[in-house]
Structures are given as structure tokens and as C-alpha cells.
Amino acid sequence: GESSAEAEGEGSGSTGACAPEDVTLVGQVRNQTNPYEAAWLEGGDAFAESVGLEQQKLTYDGDSQQQQEQIRQVLASGDASCTVINALPNGDSDTTPIVNAADGADAWLVTQWNKPADLDPTAYDRWVAHLTYDGVESGYQIAKALFEEMGGSGGVIALQGILDTAAAQDRFLGLQKALEEYPDITLLDDQTADFDRATALEVTRTLLTQHGEEVGGIWAANDDMALGAVQALEAAGVDGVAVAGIDAVPEALEAIADGSMTATVSSDGPWQGAVGLAMGYCAATGELDVASIDAEDRAFFAEQFLITEDNVGEFSDPQLDMSEFDCDSLFSRATGPIAAS
Amino acid sequence: MAGDTAPHAPTRTLEPAPLAGAPAPGAGGGNGDAPAATSGRARATRSADVVQTRASLIALAVLVVVFAAISPQFRTAGNLQQIIDAAAVLAVLATGITFVLMLGAIDLSLPGVIGACAMTVSLLVANSRNTQDLGLLGIALTILLGAAFGLLSGVLSTRLRIPTFMTTLGMSAIGLGIATILFAGVRPVVLDESLGAWASHRIAGFTVMSLIAVAAVALGWAIQRWTRIGRYAAAIGGAEDIVLLSGVPVARYKTLAFGVAGAFYGLGAVMLTARLGSGVVEAGAGTDFAAITAAVIGGTLLSGGRGGVLQSMIGVLALTVLANGLILTGVSPYVQQAVQGVIVVLAVAVATWPVRRRLGVVK
Amino acid sequence: MTETAVETTGPRDDDGPAPGAGRRSRRDLALLFMPGAVLVLLLLALSTRNPDLLSPDSLLAIADSAAPLMVLAIGVTVVILCGGIDLSIAALAALSSVLFALWIPLFGAAAAVPVIAVAALAGAVQGLVHVKAKVNSFIVTLGGLALWSGIALVISGARTVPVTDVDAIRWAFTTVAGLPSAVLIALGAVVVLGAVLRLTPAGRWVRAVGHAEQAARLAGIPVGAVKVAAFTTSGACAGLAGVLLVARTFSGAPSLGATLLLPAVAAVVVGGTAITGGFGGIGRTVIGALIVIVLRVGLSLIGVDAGFESIIYGVLIIGAVAVTIDRTKLDVLK
Amino acid sequence: MSNHVRPAAATSPVLAVRGLTKRYPGVLALDGMDLEVRPREVVGLIGENGAGKSTLLKSLVGLAQPDSGSIVVRGEEVRLRGVAHAASVGIGMVFQEQSLVPNITVAENILLGAEGSGVRGGLFRWRRMAELAQVQLDKIGSTVSARARTDSLTFAQRQMVEVAKVLALEERTAHEPVVLLDEPTSVLEREEVETLFAQVRRLRERASVVFVSHRLDEVLEISDRVYVLRNGRVVAEVDPAEVDATDLHHLLIGRESTGSHYHDDAQQQPAADVRLSVRDLQTAGCTQASFEIRAGEVLGVAGVQGSGREELCRALFGAVPGARGEVLLDGKPLRLDSPRAAVLAGVGYVPSERRTEGVVSSMSVTENMSMAHVGTVCRGPVIDGRRERALVDTWVRRLGIRTPSGDTAIGTLSGGNQQKVVLARWMVSEQLRLLILDHPTRGLDVGAKSEVYELIRELAGSGCAVLLLSDTLEEALAMSHRVLVMKDGRITACLDAPRGGKPDPVAIMEAMV
């Protein structure tokens, strides 16, 4: 690890000394209206229950300002040194203020998915870790699965996510990487559908009119858009177009099971919801010394799983394995440090 | 004094009089934005009305011609079907909101109402979450739920005398809350085949949904033309205080207009659900602004009393053609939104330019 | 005949026996303080579930959270007062945040000045289109919303633009005498704008235009200029809000603050300003912004499920408006 | 002329008002009012501005709730809850063109809220609607099409529709209706007044009418009985056959009318220098107008409705888009594209439409008065509250404006007082060089009218040029030094009207039509 962690520790060290019952667990996601984030919060609940606590669930409706306001308010109410926050920052830009606010209030923090590249957890005492998934990798994996399904040749259309998010950009990079490996596949068009199902439906329908028969596959940056595309194909009465997405929402799994989708990638929402709280909880109670965590694990890519027809059965009813949240096995899913981009 | 012997006297009736004119109380509210009421000024307003509708049509035609010229795909019959299909939901929503806009009120409750109705319908018809299988009855109940939301917005606005901006904004939050509770973490997938067929089955090249939308719009137009709800909504938008002075129970008819609007939102939610294949809480996100924009582009003014269901449809088509055309002509996704915004303003500005001087107060 | 209408649209007098002049003004007074009372009541009610909410730190955090919203809301108040609406404020704030982040390397802390100037210019352009082409302000600013966010997306390369020189924005996120500087900046904007509206003819002009545009025009009030100025002010406030947002997130982003539009307009209405124009003011909006923020954050902290939270928010915000608005000032309810 | 055949005095009244009292903040609008209306008679109601006439009528249709006293309809005391309730007991009010919805058809307007068989099974039957409305229109012999959109009608046509609408009351009650007319003639030309009076006489065959007007001759002409109101009370009940306008005038304002109504003796010779010179002014409704006004001169403009005189005036004030022409004010060109520029150049304009164009009704008297020349009460950019109050107090006193205070919303004042505030708005400026008055005495009582005339004289005396569009030809002749006559958008004559040598109205009428 960088030495800065130790150097900056002034009184509030990197090891907590909270009694387990004094710990406050806070899980914050965008909203509870999609399966992925709902599952995340459930994972958090399961972990909290396993240590005899309750998770305070915050949702901010995809509204950065509201997220900041909530964080500020959680931290402003009294002593926050035993507060653990497992947050999903709305965008890269939202991570810095969350980290600063938590740091200022001596709260324990785990962030997921979004972080500016130059912001490093090792520079902080109580920002336990940032975990995310390699978007390039997920975009690449589903692209490959898609191309294979298409027999290695044909035209694809891409549905991008919200353009100014890292997730959308990385996943698209992954697609491009795969395209290089498959010279017979052509990218017919790429459009944004804002990670949104209804938008994806409209965009896909329009693109189908434009490219008609040429379309052999649809690459979507998330499952919602993939499902919208599936719906559009059905409405247009088009058969034999392969569709792939990312997130492994239950409907996508069903779609893979019945063959209307080809692949998706699972990040395991329940695990994310639980592991973030577990990291903070272990740190707060002193069982995990943040300073001694391997620097590579302070900001890491977590393992993700490509789901296709072959293995979809294993994922359809995810169960949390509580042993993964023991204080000494928290980083078992780390696949490597986040590459500085 | 100057020329008594004009070759011909001023044509007093041929041309609409400009703003200046005889005594003219804007008959409506104190803001003076109600349609002016002198003969001269009124004629101006009315012709502005006609010109505006015609201009919206021209703007639509121009969009179609430009896109058709640039993009061969745009010209295909398949794309025409696609445009109609894509416009279906917005058409139904815009029909609903037109009733509210005619009153001079506004409705921001669509995201919530649609969210709640989408969850409701997906849980009432055959679905993956429970054992309900009400079929058509479920759809009818959902439309009723939409109407109930509308009525509640109307009651709250008229009885508590709160601006509709606020009641409907609050109602949207309430609807989203209900939707979230119904969602309970698992999206109900619609298994009902007949509902699924709305989006996939085609009759004469058009999806069932498009035909339902056409029927709904026709129904909306009929309500507007032949029922008290529709006619009074227009009158209330024209001059609410006067309608009140005539002894019409204004609050009741405003509430009913909101109820009708809500029913259309309910139907819109059913259509969205059929299209998406499952109950989605955020199905209605952004539909409020889309529906209002469509209505306004068509010439249904926010100040009330002007426009109508058919005018709003011009706007719906214009917006749909624009979205479709921008994709087909290959405009970069990064600038599509900006281009769309500019075109909307330009279209309205160009449409009103010839009559701008006669428009009087524009809010 | 003219009088007939005045009388019939005048204050409703159906509340029983005639209120004496004294009682009437007490009612006015009550209405004046109602938004404040609602705010206090809300805080007290929420604190029964979460007592920490009333701690000084917590209250300051609420004020701090409210700062950007407040700045946005006072700007749009001016537009609403003169009878229009500005839907572009949040998008303009986002664009400003991007510009600010991009320009800090060039201008340092002073980048705020050109940013606010550009935002004001954007507002002025919208105002001019509205006035000259007579396009409904709803449409103009809706187009503006799309355009400004599109521009923000393009110039930021659709990415978050980090602020490299944090010292250049420190002035906007430190504390001065125990108060967050953002709160002081917001209050400064409130005081300046409030003073202009209260002490100079500008305030009357704005209200006159909002109440009766035609009468205002014929009294020689420069109606077009007043409207353009209102949109310019709104734009400038959006610019300042964008700057404050950057100081909060240390970066500018094309979607930063984009969700603040409806809360900002809600703040105006909850404060008691008539959405139809003419009646209301900056002070009311300040309280309105605080009410909205307390509702937004307070509710999520008292530990109810997201669904119920949203329902309670909807009910409370309708309830808040029901008690804060002065119905005698709304001739016709829209 | 009506022949004043009284119905038998014994007939019991259809409508009686006993001790009616209504208080507004700071004002006692009705102070124990007593009066009655008998079957088939026309009751005239006169009184100064603010005497309580409108308040009384509003109480009678349930729009104002009296604080005490009773309203007795056909022997039964009622507490009227609103217009619909009043209609159900047979009382209806003509609010003038104010009460037609512009964007719907004539038929809908006439039947609004009481479509009867025009709506069956919840659906409008448009043909039936038209028939039903036509019945009402036929009653008054109107040729308006029931299917026309209301805002396409002319002003006079709409007035007729209004009357037809009130007559539709008959269909709804078993009784003969009581029709209340609040100042229906104040915006009408003489010809239209005649038409209206014909309707009223016809109406008397089947209804009772209450008629309010500030034009005493009209009241005498049409009424069977006249009540004189002052300060919310009936101060006299007179038989029109036994009094003349002078007597009424005396009763009305409580003192002898002082000399000439128009203050003829105060008319002074205008200065020689040209204040305003207009060459070839051109608008859509007014062509090639050329004329001059000298400083201190009152120039009257006569013409029938639609002659373009109003447009001419508005064009000079910069309120008509697209107006062209060479207009010099004191030798300097005057911009025709903005009222603002006109105001800054020293032009003032009092519009005829007080409610929507003259005042901002929910703003205070003070704000309305200082609106145009707020600069005069500013210190730097800041309004000096004390100076402003002083100025307003001065003018309130000088013009005798009746208002509880300067902070009162102007909309609650009576029409006359509102008008005085609008006049004061222009008079506060020292630089006022041209004042354009469009029907400045519309809706004013005789006392207030006389005061306004005096003000006009005073203004002219101080060197201000005045362009005057009058309610009546008589007024135009009496007040002006010269009279322009317009017809179909053109100036057809310009007549000198010196003191003592006023031209013959007949000559002017000829040029007008």
C-alpha cells in the first residue's frame, strides 16, 4: 500500500473500535424500482441480519443532488465514526464528494461501480474499498457470445447506455475490441437508448426498418435495453436475431432460458449489497485493518460471470453464501486492480 | 383632409384586424391572457388559431419531405408502419393530456400514474408473479385506476384550490410510490397472450396497438366534441370565470376532465406494458413532457381553450417523425437531443412568425 | 361594465360575515408566515422519528444542501413572476458546471465570472426568442433544455470533467464563521436579487407584467425588456448554481443537477408564489426551497420504504402548498 | 319614449330587498338598502361611483353574500348561493360582453350550463342546440347565427346574444324573470343603445328589469321608476315623468350642478406652436391620416364604431404593430413601435378598456399611479417610499380619489376612482406633452365626469395637447377646440369648435356615416 494512508491518520486511525451493536449500516442505491438494485438492497439486508443489525436503505431516484443530500444528512446526524456506507454513486462525479464527506465525518465507506480514475482509496483511512466490474470485459464477453451465436459473420446494431457514464463507454469499448477479432461482423449502427427499456424498443424498431435483413445480432449495454430489443423484434415479427445484454436481471435469465436472448453478464447484485457492508463492518469493528489491505484490493475489479444457455440454470435462483462475508474472505472475488485508464 | 375618394373603402371584413381594436376585455382570468374578445381582436385570435394549426401541419410536412429526401429508408412503407406504431402510445397520452391543457391546467402526473397502472395491469393479467388472470377485466380495471388518479388530481386541485402544477406533481410521486410497492423487487412478466398480441400481432400491416390507439384518439375526439366534459373543458379554458357565472359546476367538470385524461393515461400504461412485455415502474418517465410538447406543437396552448385532440395529433406525429428521422439520417446520438430541441423551437417559431403580431400576450 | 368584471373576479367574499380590516390583515400576515410555519412543523414532525435532524450540524447540512436548489429557484421565480416559465434552468446549470470545470485551468477561481456570463447570455437568448418570435416560454425553454444539455454533452465529450485545481473552487465549499460558504453565496444572491426586486422599479415591472401584460405595456413599461431581463436573471442564477454544484462534486458533468428542475419549480410554488405570475417573491422561494429539501432528505432518513417515502412526499408537498398559497391572489386557478 | 304607464301599484313586488348591508374592508358598500322591483317594470338605478349599485346587483345573483338584511323573491326570503341558484329563482344578470365565452359557439353560450334537450344521453345534439338557441335569438329578433363562434361576432351582436342568454331563463323557471343590467350602455354608441332599449321594452312584456346607468337621460327614458343611491343607501325614489336630468343630478351628488357640465368657460385659446404633427399615418385600420395638434389644444375625434379612430390613437402611442407615418412631437420624430418610447417622449394614453389595459387590478393604487413615471419618485435606482407616498397623497387629494389607502388594490375601487388613478398616472409627470384619452369618462358618474372634464381643461390650460375620443358627440364638441371626423379608416372632415361657436352635430353625423 501507499504510505500516505498511515501518514495521514491523525487520531482516527484505519482500524475501528466500534462495538458491533453500535455500527450503523447504510446501503444506498439509485432506486428500488429495478430488480438489480432491489436485489442489491436485499443482499445488504441479509448481511445486516446475519450480524444482528438492520440496514438503513436509501434510494435517490438517480438524482445526484439527492444522493449528496442524503449522504450529508446521514453524516450530519451526530457521531458518524461507526457508520458504514455502501454506496452506488450515481456517476463518476458523485464519488469525490461522497468520499470527502465520509472522510470528513470519519465514516466507513465502500463505493461501487463509479469512480473517477484519479481518485484512489489508498489515500484515505476509512474508504475501505472501491469495487467495480471491468466494463470492457463484460462488453467483450457478451459480444463474443453474440458473434459466436451468429456464426461469426453478419451485421450487429449496438444500443449504448447513457453516453456520459463510464459503464456505457467501457462496455462499448469491449464491443469494439471483439469486433476487431471478428472481421466478418460489421457494426451497422450504434445509438443510445439511455439504459432504458422503452427507448431501446423504439430505437431498435427504427434501426430494424433501416437495416432490415442485415441485422443478425443486437448488442445492448444492459439487459433492460436488450429486453426492449427482444420486444421490438417480436413486435416486428423478426426471427433469428441474437440479442445480448449485461446485468443478469431475472427476466433476461428467463429470456436466455427460452432462447430469445443469447447472453448476459452477472455482477451478482446481492453479493454487492452484502459485501460492501461487510467490508465496512469488519473495518469498523476492528477485525479488518484497512491500512493492511493489499493496495490492489482497495480498488478492484470483481469477478463477473458470463451467462449463456449452458449455465443459466445455476443463476436463476441466486443464494448468498454467507461465508463469503467473513472478514478474511472479503476479497475473494477480486480479479485484479482497476487498470488506470 | 387626405383623400376622401379612395378607390375602394378599406375591406373591413376580409382581413383580420390587428391587435388594436374596440373595447376588449380578455374575458378570462385577471392575467389578460385569455383570448381577446373584441370582434377585431377576436377575429385575429381565431385566425391565428387556424394559421397555427395549418403551420404545424406545414412543419410536419416539411420534416417528412426533408427526411424523405435525405434517407431512402425513411421513404419505405415499413418505416411508415414503424412511425405509426411508435406514435401509438404518445398519441393516447397526448389525447388525454389535451383535455387538461384545454382547461388551461397542466398535468405532470403521467410518470406516476403510468407507473402505477403499468404495475397494476401486469399484476392483474396472467403474469409471472401471481396467479391472477383477469385478462380484459384487468385492463379495464387499470383504465379505471388511471381515471381514479385523474379524478383525485382534479378533486385536490379544485377543492383545495391548489395549482394543478403542484397537485399533479405530488400525484406523480404518489403513483410512483404505489408502483414501487407493487413492484416489490420482482418485475412481473406479462404472460397474457392477448395483451402480448397488442404489440406483436398485425392487422393490415399495423399492430393491434396502433389500431387501438386510433380508436382511442377517435373516442377522445368524440368526447371533446359531443360531451359536456369536452365542451365545458374548452369553455373553461376560454373563460373560466364566465363559465362559473353561467352556473356551470366548474369544479366538477374540471375534475371530470382530469378523470378522462387519467383514463387515457391508464390505457397508455396498458399499451406500454404490452409493448415492454412486463410491468416497469419507470415506464412513464419523460412522458409528461413528451405529451405536453406534442400537444403544444400541435397548437393546443397551455393557456387553455385552444387546440384539441386532432391538433395534438399533429404534434405527436411531428415528434415521432423527428425522432425517427434523426436516427435514419444518421445524426450522431450525441447531438440528437440538441438538434431535436432546436427543431422544436424553430418549428413553433416559424409556424407562429407570420401571426406573431396578432398573438397578443404570450406567456 | 368594466367594473362588473373587476368586481366579479375580485376577492371571493363567501367566508361569512365581513371580515373587518383588522382581521383581514391578520389573515394576510398569517399567509405571509405560513411557509415558514410549514417548514418548522415539518422539521419537528420529522424529528420525532429522527431526533438528530434538529442538531445544528444537521440543520446546517440542510441549508448547505439547499444552496444550489435555492439559487436555481430564485432565478426561476423571477420568470414565473412575470408570467412565464423556464424549464431550461437545470440543463443550463449542468452546462455551466461543465464550462466551469473546463475553464478553471484557464481562469482559476475567476472562471465563475465568464461561466455565469455565458449562462446569463443563454437565458437572454431564450428570452429574446420568446419575446421576438412570440413563442410560448414553455416551448422555448424546453428546446433550451435539450440544446444546453446537448452542448454540455458535446463539449465535455460525454464525460465527467474533473477539477484539477481544487483550490480554485475552495471559496465555494469552505466554511466562513461556521457557516458553509455555499449557504452564504446563496444568501448573497437572495439578498441582491431581493433588494433589486423590492427597492427598485424592477420588482413592480415584473409583477405588473405578470398580472396584466397589456396594461403594463400601455403604461409604458418596457415589457419585452423586462421579460428578457427575467430570463437573463434566471440564466445567471442557473450559472451560479452550476458553479456551486462543481464546488460540491469537484467536477462538472453534462447531467449534473439535471434533476433539479421540478424541485426548483416546486420550491417556488410551495413558497406561495402564484404559478400564473404576478404574485409572490424571492423570500417565499427561499422558504420553499428549504421545505422541498427537508422533504427530500428528511423523508429518506426517517426509515420508511422507498415506495412509502415517495407517497408521503407526494402527500406532504400537496399539503404544504395547500396551506402556503394565498388563494385570493389567484384570480383563476390554473 | 316609454309612456310610463305604471302597473297597478297594488301588485306585490317580485323582488324586494330589506335592510341589505355589505361591508368590504374599509368600505360599507351597502348600508341598509331597501328597494323593490314589481312585475313587468323597468327600475332605474343611479348613483355615484361606489354608491353600491354593482354590489347590490351582485348580491341579487348570489355573487356577494350580504352581511345582514334579506332578499325576498315573490314573497319568500331566499339566501342566494350563486348564479345558478339565482337563475333557478328567476334572477339573471347581464354582465355585458364579459359573460360570453369567446371560443365556443353562440348556441353553447346561450345555453351554457342549461342545455336542456340540447344534450341527450350525455351527448350534444348540435342541431337541437342551434334550434334552442335560435328560439332565444328570435325573441329579440337577432340575426346572429347560433352556430357561429362567439369571438367572430361584432361587439353589438355579442350584446344581443347576452340578452338572449338571460332571456333563456324563462325556459327554466315557471315565473317571469328579473333581469339585471349593470351599465349596459356605457360602451354603446347611440344607435346600439336604441336597439338595446327596444329589447328592454320588449322584455318588459314578460319580465322585470333593473337598469343601471350613469347616463341620466337614458335612465329617464327607459325606466318606470328610479332609485337614487348614495353611500349604499336609497336616498330617493322618483317617477321619471315628474323629474328632469337636472333634478336627478341634484339628487345624485347632493348639490346643485355647478354651471356647465363641460366647464365651457374654462376653455382657453391654444398656443400657436404645433405640438404634434402627423403626416400620412398608415395602419391596417386607418389610412393616410394627417393632422396637427397645437400645445394646449383639445382635439376631438369623432366617428362611428369601426371608423378607425381608436386605432389612430393607439398607433400614435406606439401600440399598433406595423404603423407607419411621419409623426413629429415638438418637431422631433416620434417612434411608432413602442409605447415605452412614446411615454419617454412625453405622451400619455388612457385606454378605454380600463380593466385589462388601464389598471393592473391586483396591484395597489400607489403602484398603479406611479407606474409610468416611477423615475420621478426614485432616488438613483431606488424607489423613495416617502417621496412616492407624498406624491400619491397629493394626487389622491387633488383628484378626490376615494380609496381607503394608497395600499388598497386598485381593482377594489369603483370605476370612477380607478379612472382617476389612471389619469393621475400621466399627470404626475411634469413633461406630459400629449395626452391621448380614449373614452375617458366611460362608466363614470356625472360628478366624476364633470371632474374629469375639469382636469382635461386644466391640462390643456397648462399647455398639454389632448387627443380626445369621446363617448358621445356632444362631449367631443363641448370639450374640443377642433373635431376630426373619421369614417372607414379615413379622416373625412376637420371642424373648428371654438367656444361659443360649436358646430352643428348634424353636420358631423353626416361626415361620420
Ligand SMILES: Nc1ncnc2c1ncn2[C@@H]1O[C@H](COP(=O)(O)OP(=O)(O)OP(=O)(O)O)[C@@H](O)[C@H]1O
Ligand atoms: N370586492 C370588493 N372588495 C373590496 N371593496 C369592494 C369590492 N367590491 C366593491 N367594493 C367597494 O364597495 C363600494 C361599492 O362599490 P360598487 O361597485 O357597488 O359601486 P357602484 O355603485 O357599482 O360604482 P360604479 O358606478 O363605479 O360602478 C365601493 O367603494 C367599492 O370600492
Ligand SMILES: Nc1ncnc2c1ncn2[C@@H]1O[C@H](COP(=O)(O)OP(=O)(O)OP(=O)(O)O)[C@@H](O)[C@H]1O
Ligand atoms: N386590415 C383591416 N382591414 C379592414 N378593416 C380593418 C382592418 N383592421 C382593422 N379594421 C377595421 O378598422 C376598425 C378600427 O376600429 P377602431 O376600434 O379603431 O374603431 P373606433 O372608431 O375607434 O371605434 P370606437 O369609436 O367604437 O372606439 C375595426 O372595426 C376593424 O374592423
Ligand SMILES: [Mg+2]
Ligand atoms: Mg373602438
Ligand SMILES: [Mg+2]
Ligand atoms: Mg358598478
